[in-house]
Amino acid sequence: MTGSPTIGTAADLVATLTARLGSAGVLTDPDVTMTYARDRLPLAPSGTPLAVVFPSTTEDVQAVVRSCADAGIPVVPRGAGSGLCGGANALEGCVVLVSTRMNRIVEVDPANRLAVVEPGVINADLRAAVAEHDLFYPPDPASYDFCTLGGNLATNAGGLCCVKYGVTTDSVLGLEVVLADGSVLRTGRRTVKGVAGYDLTKLFVGSEGTLGVITQATLSLRPRPQAPGTLVAVFGRTADAGAAVTRIVGEGLVPSLMEIMDAATVAAVEQHLGTDLGAGDSGGGTLLLCQSDAGGEAAVRELEVLERVCAEAGAALVHSTSDPAEGAMLMQARRAVHPAIESMGAHMTDDVCVPRTRIADLIDGCARISADVGLRIVVNGHAGDGNMHPTVIYGGDDEFDRARSAFDAICELGLGLGGTVSGEHGIGKFKQDWLAHELGPVGLRVHRDIRRALDPDGVFNPGSMFA
C-alpha cells in the first residue's frame, strides 16, 4: 500500500463498511477484534485490525474490497482461524474479512459428483451433507470439525486422506474469486476435465489470501469408500519403520491412511491416555498405523501384504483387524497426538515434507537436533506422503530462541533431504524466509510478478507468504 491512511480515511472506511454490512457486520472494539487477530499458530506476528467485517454475499465482498482498496487499507481474508502458519493473522490497521456468514452449501449434485459451496461452510458439514448421498469429500485436516472450506482452499489443506486421495487442490473444479479491483473472476468449470486457458483454479488454491477472496467453490466428490481395515505395527528401530514405509510404497500398495509416530510421540500419547500402547515392550518403539478402505477381499489382501512387509522390515509387533470398532480404538492413539502435545505446554509444530524414503533420516535428524538444543522434539506425521510434523516442546519464553533454532534446523534438514518446508500448513507470517530459501531468487521473483499482476497495489494480505 502506498503511504499510511489518515485517521479520517480510516473512520470514513468504517462508516462506508457499516453502511454496507450493518453495525452487526462490522466490529471495531479492540477487545472484540483481537479475537480475530490470530490463527492457531501462537508464534507469528499479528497486529490490531481497524475492523473485522462479516460479508454475507459476493457483492458484500466486492464492496468491502473496493472500499478498502480506495482507502489504501489492506484486507486479510479469514475463515475460522484454525490455520497453523499465521496466514490469517491481522496486519496492524487492516480490515479482517471473515467468511463465516457465507456458509451455504449451494448445491450437491450426486449425478455429477460435485458440490458448490460458499467459503464459510465447515469442512465437517460438507462431509455430512454429501455422506447422505453416499459421497465423500476427501480433504480432512485435523481441524475438520471447525475449519472452513475457504480456509482449506486458501492453504491447500491436507490431512490423513492425502496418501490415497490427494490434497484440497485435487478436489477443486472451479472457484469464484473477488479480485483486488473488486471484480469477480470465475475459474475452472463443472466438468471433471477441461484445459481451456491457464489453470487459475489451482493458482488461487494455496495462495493464502494473497491474490483474492474466494467467495464460492465447485468441489469434486468421490464415492464413499468402504469401512477401513486397520493395521498397527511397532518397530524397535526408527530405521526399520522407515524401511517398512519404503517397502510399502515399493510393493505398489496405496493404503488409505499411513501414519507414523516416533518413540517420543508414543511416550507422550501413552502418558496422556494413561495406557500402554505396547510400543514400550520393544524398547521405546516407533508406531506405524495403516488403513485400507479397498473393501472386502481387496482390503483383506492389502492388509495381509502390509502385515508381511512390516514383519519382514523387522516389526516387533504387528496386528491387523477388519473390525471397524477395533480399528477406531487403534486410531485413538493417532487422535490423541494433538491433545497429548497440547498438554505438554508450549510447542512449535513443523510441517516439512520429505521423499517417503527419507522419513527415518528425518526422524533420526530430529533426535540429533533435540540433543543439540536440549529440548524435546516429538515426531509424527503422514508417512504415506512424507509429510512430517516434528514438534519442538519448550518450557517458556526463555527457551523460545532455542525452540525457534530447532524449528529452523528442522526446515533445513527437510530441504536437505530433498523435501519442502511446508507439506500442508502453509507459509503465512512465520516461514517467509524459508519460502524464499526454498524458491530461490528466480522462483521468488516469479511469485512477486504474479502477485503484482493480480494485486498491483497490495490490497490482499501484504507481506504474508512473501514480501
Add this chain to the structure above:
Amino acid sequence: MTGSPTIGTAADLVATLTARLGSAGVLTDPDVTMTYARDRLPLAPSGTPLAVVFPSTTEDVQAVVRSCADAGIPVVPRGAGSGLCGGANALEGCVVLVSTRMNRIVEVDPANRLAVVEPGVINADLRAAVAEHDLFYPPDPASYDFCTLGGNLATNAGGLCCVKYGVTTDSVLGLEVVLADGSVLRTGRRTVKGVAGYDLTKLFVGSEGTLGVITQATLSLRPRPQAPGTLVAVFGRTADAGAAVTRIVGEGLVPSLMEIMDAATVAAVEQHLGTDLGAGDSGGGTLLLCQSDAGGEAAVRELEVLERVCAEAGAALVHSTSDPAEGAMLMQARRAVHPAIESMGAHMTDDVCVPRTRIADLIDGCARISADVGLRIVVNGHAGDGNMHPTVIYGGDDEFDRARSAFDAICELGLGLGGTVSGEHGIGKFKQDWLAHELGPVGLRVHRDIRRALDPDGVFNPGSMFA
C-alpha cells in the same frame, strides 16, 4: 513483439543460433522448415519459420530464448507436432524450438514412485521404462506412441485413463522452465505433497508454450494396475446410453475406462473394419465400452454392477469378459475410430467436455446440428469424464464454411450444457475466440495480466491461446 525485425537482425540471429547449436541444430531451408510449421490440426493458421532449432540442453534453450528475445523474434516451442489445436504452429518469421533432442529419461526412482524426464521423451518410452519397475505413468493421449511428454505437459493432455487417473497435471510434481529472459525457474518438488508458495507447476502445465519452455519434469508414477476386464454394451437409443453413464457415476463406480461411440461412429468403424459390431441389430445403436482394472474379485464385482446398470438402462446387448485377449479385441472398435474417421476424408474434431449427465444431450444436439448444416457428424469420446469428440466430416474446401459453422455450433452447445470448449486438446491458434467467450472479460484480463507478468515482451508464442 515491438516492430518487425530487419533482415539484418534475422540473419544475425541465425548466425548466433548456429554458432551455439551447430549447423545440424539450426534448419532454415523453407522446404525443410515447413515440415515443422504445423501440428496435426489441418485448419489452424501457420507461417513460415525463420529457423527451426534443436537444443540439446537447458543451457541451449536459455541461449536460444535470450538470442530471440534480444532480436525481437518470437519463439514457438514444439515437441513431436502431434497436437490438435495448432498451438505449436509456426508464426511467420518465428523460431520454432523443437525439444526432440532433449529426450533423456534422467531418472526413475521406484522407491519414491517418480521419474525425471526431459521434454523430448516419447510418452510410450516412459511408459515402457517405468513398466520395468511395475510402475505406471497414466496420461495416455491417443498419440502416445509418438507424442512427447513436453507436448503433453504444454497441453495438459488427457486420454482414456482420465476417468480414473486424471489428466497430465495430476501426474506432475515439478518442472524446470526457461523463462522469457532466459532464466531458469524450478517449480514444485520431489515430494508427493507440498504447499510452499503458489502452484506454479500447474500454471505452466497446459499453458501451451505461452509462458516458458519446459526443459525438465518430475512426474509421479502409480503402481501398475491389474490387467483389465472389459464390458461392451449396445443401446438402441442415445438417451439410454446417456442414462447408463449417469447411473454408473451415480452408483459410485470408477471404471478405469469408459468410452462412448454414437451410431454414426459405430457405422464408420464397421465400414472401416469390414465387420459387424452387433450394434446394427438394435437399429443403429450407441456403443459403451468400459474397463475395470481393480483386479481379481473387485474387478469381477465392478463388471457385474456395470452389466446390471447397463441392462437396467435399456441396453439391447451387454457382454463382459475377464479375458484380456477378448477384451483387447473388443477395444479394437475404439482404436479403429481414428483411422475410420481419417478414411472418411476432411474432418474437424471438436473437444468439448460436458457434465457427465449431459452426454446424451450433446449427442442429440450434434445430430440436430448435422441435419442443420447437411454434413455428417460422428460423436465419440470419453464418457467417463464427459469429454466428447464430435467430428464434422466435410467434402472439401467448398464445404469448409459449413463445417466450421457446425464446429462452432458444437462449441456453443457444449458451453450451453455447462461444459467447456476444450477437454484435452487445447486452444492453440484455432479456438481463441471460444476461449475468450468461455473465460469472459475478467478471466481474459487475468490471463493477459499473468502472461504479461511472465513474458512482458511477448517472446513465447504470441497470439496463440489468446491475444
